[in-house]
Amino acid sequence: MTDRTIRNLAHLQRSASTARVLNLLQVWTANGPAEDGAPRDPAWAERPLFRTPALNRALIIKHRLRRDELDLFPGRRHVATKVVIPIDASDLKAGGRFVFVNQYTFDRSMAETFGIASEHPDMAALRLIDALPSLDPFLLREQLRRGGYDPAGCYFSISDADLGRMFVFVQRELEPLVTLSIGPDTDAVNVGLAGRLAEKILSNTSGEQLDALRETLRLPPEQYEEGVFCWKGFLYYKWMLASLLGQVATVADQVLTVKPGG
Structure with a gap:
């Protein structure tokens, strides 16, 4: 699916992560490859949150479901975890492609888009994140650690x-x-x-x-x-x-x- 909610995505262009948004694009910009190709923060490359590069530059959003989105899920829920992949990382006004974690077609969409199977570590990490009520950095880090993940500290900065x-x-x-x-x-x-x-x-x-x-x-x-x-x-x-x-x-x-x- 394609998300062209231009105002919302553009608003996230320079914002850091919050309790509702995990802005991995901003983390990548601040800590990823510099002009010489070396990462600004070596830990970002050594201990990434996601192994799939595109996912590690995504926007992870706790999204309040609209009425027409409730039927996308097997169970009743009001908030879902939305993974947005920007069409143009340098201009979020272009919108992005998105998928909800654990929607009916989640596994198939991830396999078609990223080539990762349901047992891939990134899928497990996304499901751990989906189980959280919010994305505040302290809850997020402890949830991932309980699941056996230990990403670099740059992923858990306060805005x-x-x-x-x-x-x-x-x-x-x-x-x-x-x-x-x-x-x-x-x-x-x-x-x-x-x-x-x-x-x-x-x-x-x-x-x-x-x-x-x-x-x-x-x-x-x-x-x-x-x-x-x-x-x-x-x-x-x-x-x-x-x-x-x-x-x-x-x-x-x-x-x-x-x-x-x-």
Whole structure:
């Protein structure tokens, strides 16, 4: 099938992944082959999410099904995982070809389009992703790991938009830690240091920025990166909870004023 929802696809041209969209095209652009042909991030090539190159540059979308799409599936469901292969990777306005994971013709469509059989590892990975309620990076990584997949960290970055919204929250969360470390008499300095630490923790690029902290904790690089990822995940969900709780009262008030009609 061909998807020419131009406005929606074009909107994803430069956006990073979100809880609803896994933008592997953007991951490929940021981490894939440079002008000299070598990958910008070697881990992207060494530990790809999908072995099939076209799939590893796809857009994976959690799609709310329309009424005319419900009959495409053997069971009743409201949300499906949509795999979109852009017609022109440099211009998403051209639209793309798509298939829903686990629709009736899924296996046949994947075999005809990509030449992969139902037992191919990429098919299993897609089904693992389809079982998730959302594509947020922490759920996605743990689901894939439980299924025996260990893609590179570049596939699980938080979007720049979410990072921007998280920053103030994370800075406040880190201020007590900084104060405990250097003392309470320099509040202005502590705020600045907490901000710098927040920037480094929330950065989508791991590396030498926090090596001093790693050395202080006496952790090997692998354990340290895992710890920072989990720390980031904890802060991410705590921020999400705070954001949602702020909307609960408004939603509750609106529910009380709803008047059924018809």
